[in-house]
Amino acid sequence: MSQMRGGQPLVEVVRLGLVSYQEALRLQQVYVNRHRSGPAHALLLCEHPPVYTTGIRHKPYPEPLLDQLRLLGADVARANRGGLITFHGPGQLVCYPVLNLCSFKKSVRWYVDQLEQTVIALCSRFAIRATTSPHTGVWVGDNKICAIGIHCGRYITSHGLALNCCTDLSWFDHIVPCGIEGKGVTSLSAELRRHASVEEVVPHLLHAFTQQFNCQLTEAAQDGGESLTPVTSAGTSALTNLKDN
Amino acid sequence: TSGVLVQPQQPGAECPEDSGDYCGLQETNSPFVFLSVALKFTDKHEWVQVEGGVGIVGISNYAQEALGDVVYCGLPEVGQRLEQMDEFGALESVKAASELYSPLTGEVTEINTELAENPGLVNKDCYAKGWIIKMTIEKPEELDGLMDQAAYDKFVTSLE
Numbered sequence: 001m002s003q004m005r006g007g008q009p010l011v012e013v014v015r016l017g018l019v020s021y022q023e024a025l026r027l028q029q030v031y032v033n034r035h036r037s038g039p040a041h042a043l044l045l046c047e048h049p050p051v052y053t054t055g056i057r058h059k060p061y062p063e064p065l066l067d068q069l070r071l072l073g074a075d076v077a078r079a080n081r082g083g084l085i086t087f088h089g090p091g092q093l094v095c096y097p098v099l100n101l102c103s104f105k106k107s108v109r110w111y112v113d114q115l116e117q118t119v120i121a122l123c124s125r126f127a128i129r130a131t132t133s134p135h136t137g138v139w140v141g142d143n144k145i146c147a148i149g150i151h152c153g154r155y156i157t158s159h160g161l162a163l164n165c166c167t168d169l170s171w172f173d174h175i176v177p178c179g180i181e182g183k184g185v186t187s188l189s190a191e192l193r194r195h196a197s198v199e200e201v202v203p204h205l206l207h208a209f210t211q212q213f214n215c216q217l218t219e220a221a222q223d224g225g226e227s228l229t230p231v232t233s234a235g236t237s238a239l240t241n242l243k244d245n
Numbered sequence: 246t247s248g249v250l251v252q253p254q255q256p257g258a259e260c261p262e263d264s265g266d267y268c269g270l271q272e273t274n275s276p277f278v279f280l281s282v283a284l285k286f287t288d289k290h291e292w293v294q295v296e297g298g299v300g301i302v303g304i305s306n307y308a309q310e311a312l313g314d315v316v317y318c319g320l321p322e323v324g325q326r327l328e329q330m331d332e333f334g335a336l337e338s339v340k341a342a343s344e345l346y347s348p349l350t351g352e353v354t355e356i357n358t359e360l361a362e363n364p365g366l367v368n369k370d371c372y373a374k375g376w377i378i379k380m381t382i383e384k385p386e387e388l389d390g391l392m393d394q395a396a397y398d399k400f401v402t403s404l405e
Contacts, residue, residue: 008290055337055340055342056317056319056335056337056342057317057337075363080335080342081341081342082317082337082339082340082341082342083340092373105379106311106404107310107311107312108311108312108338108339108343109311109312109313109338110311110315111308111343112313112340112341136339136340137340142334146394148340149340149341150340150341150342151341151342151343151344152342153340153343153344154289154343154344154346166263175405178340217264
């Protein structure tokens with residue numbers, strides 16, 4: 001499979017729909033493993049049922065604290081990504097680029113910068129002025145609109161970003177998001193004062209991504225390839241590809 | 246002893262404690278450190294320095310720059326056995342967890358506990374105080390497969 005078109009890396013867009021965090025971890029690993037036989041960049045898009053996740057710095061979050069969060073009706077999971085505690089839930093666009101940085105630039109710092117700039121560009125398409133700060137992530141004033149936390153092994157990236165479109169932000173009340181005291185969270189809907197769905201935002205994210213990473217996108221083949229069995233819940237999310245229904 | 250020119254250090258950088266018979270430190274306007282034992286490098290930008298049969302492991306200046314400010318070091322347990330290229334830990338910077346890979350086969354004898362309080366040492370003093378683990382060297386022939394300073398410098402140039 002050709003991985004470059006006109007000198008630009010080719011990235012496969014994979015729309016997972018509403019999947020559990022654990023299922024998304026499993027699928028990311030499938031895509032990470034594909035890179036063993038050559039570049040196989042993928043951009044996984046999904047939403048998660050309510051879940052709080054911690055990264056490799058998990059010591060600040062002992063079990064009793066996590067149990068309190070479970071009582072709220074959320075799942076709790078530990079990930080091998082950077083970044084502290086955060087929340088994922090419906091209305092939040094979660095994007096996991098599984099890229100081989102050898103085809104881009106072999107710098108984790110550069111990669112995270114690019115993710116931030118991608119989201120800033122997306123926000124500006126909605127006339128929202130978003131910025132970076134000394135704290136990784138994308139901010140509108142003192143409120144974080146998009147969290148970022150990644151893992152990089154042998155130049156293969158996993159985990160990624162979580163952009164609040166119409167997330168119920170009250171879930172964040174129960175944590176200090178990303179361990180940063182005194183700052184809040186926001187969403188595109190909150191900033192625009194109108195409902196902005198994940199479905200509406202996805203094309204803008206994809207466009208910004210291609211611009212920022214100077215790559216081309218391709219959609220996953222609809223033959224239900226052996227490695228992919230997206231689990232959808234009873235409801236459908238904005239991202240479920242409807243072709244097979 | 247043959248002196249080896251190491252990558253530029255910050256001015257006033259101190260020599261590694263066990264640097265061997267000779268260590269010449271030049272003053273602030275010329276930040277080069279001469280070590281008596283040559284560093285070997287992996288293509289994942291780890292370095293290993295052999296001293297008294299033990300390998301000291303860290304990451305190169307190129308690597309620490311590409312990572313950004315390290316805020317956390319996830320290190321292995323003392324006694325853990327590592328095969329060459331095994332993942333033995335992770336460094337976190339800018340919300341990114343980056344794996345560390347063992348340059349050699351051996352057993353972890355020591356981990357740099359300073360990094361718990363001061364993970365930034367990996368950036369500030371990557372060849373000395375920012376060392377990460379020490380390990381036994383079960384297969385000395387593996388060292389022959391690693392890059393010497395000159396080869397590593399060439400490798401880094403090819404990446405840019």
